[in-house]
Every structure is written in structure tokens, then in C-alpha cells.
Amino acid sequence: MSLAACVYEVKERMAGAAKRAGRDPGEITIVAVTKGVDVGRIREAIAAGLSICGESRVQEAMPKLSVLHHAASWHFIGHLQKNKVKYIAGKVDLIHSVDSIDLCEEISLRAQKRGIIQNILLEVNISGEEEKFGVLPSEVADRVKTMVRIKGVSLKGMMAIPPFSEDPEQSRPYFRRLRELRDEIVRTGISPPDFRELSMGMSNDFEVGVEEGATLVRIGTAIFGQRG
């Protein structure tokens, strides 16, 4: 299948999932995950109607950002180390993977130096797996309270990666839990007014993500095929 056909199919499946859940597909943003994809293919994807790209590794993101920063909006979705924040803060429209107050404060510092506000999401370890990044669900309220007071960053919502499974239905309870967490946080009034984004769902489970309330889905393989 051509890249344009893959993009078309992903959009169709996304719209189908939105419809099943009684949602407006316009509320959901596809982040095209471009790790392992060269600049030429990324340009093709942009031409095929994708306007937001996501990178998960700083070293790989930097050269692509410098060439394509005008061609698309960029998100950073991978684990971010404090010493790499300087390469990312202010260069991307959203960082999905803020998993500690320490990291948030480093982003704040860089953003303030550059005179910008960096949009961020709080990464939640929704399954509580030992090897996963993110704050535990029980810590979320406390972290949100702290992060809203940090200058130079704007907390827009949360991101989570459930345990991998071939069966997308296995992701559903985790996605649902993240949505419920957001709703709880909003209800308690501790979050900023536009705390609404839920970044959840990848190639294998994005339709379930959308059914459970995702506002951002991060899709690589279903668009670009299997990469090395």
C-alpha cells in the first residue's frame, strides 16, 4: 500500500472509532510517529495530509527538526533526559513524556530563558509496571498540583502507554482508567482550565484509544510500515 493509502486508511479507522463512541473525529489529532523514517518519507506523509509529527529520540529528532520545522508541527513523545531538554524545549509544540517534577523544572528553566511557554503532558505509568516510565496513578493529583505552579510550562493533559498486547482490547481498561483520572482531576478543580488532552493509542490499539476518549493518537507502523 502507498503511504497516502495508509494515511487514508488510518484516518478512516480513526473516524469510524470516533463515530462508534459518538465523538467528533475533529477532536482527535493524529501524531505521525517518524522515528526511523527519513526526511523524504516524512515530506510525503505531510503531503498526504498529516501535519503533526512525533519523535521519540533526541539525537534523531534534532536534524529532522532543523530541516522540517516549518513543514509540520513537532511533538516529542519519547523518554526525555534532563541533559537533553535544551535541544527540545521551545523546538516542539508539545512534550508528551514529562514524568517527573525534576524534568518539568528543567523544561521550565529552558522555556523561561527562551521566553516561551512549553506545552507538556504528564506521563502516567497507568499499568504500574516496574520498567515503565511515568508517575503512578496514585501520584497524579499531587504532581498536577505542583506542575500547575511551575512557570514557563503549560500542562495540557496526560499520556500513557499500556502493556503491549496483540489484542487491542487488552488496552481498553488502561485507557479508560486514564480518562477517569483526567475527569477526577478536572472535577477536583486542581488542574488548569485546558487540562483535557489524552495521548493514548498507537498503531495496534488506536481505535480503542479513540473509543475511550483519546485526543491524541501516536501512530508509526500503521502509516510508515515496519521500520528497523
Ligand SMILES: *Cc1c(COP(=O)(O)O)cnc(C)c1O
Ligand atoms: C514508536 C512509538 C509510537 C508508535 O508506535 P507504532 O506501534 O509504530 O504506532 C508511539 N508512541 C511512542 C512513545 C513511541 O515510541
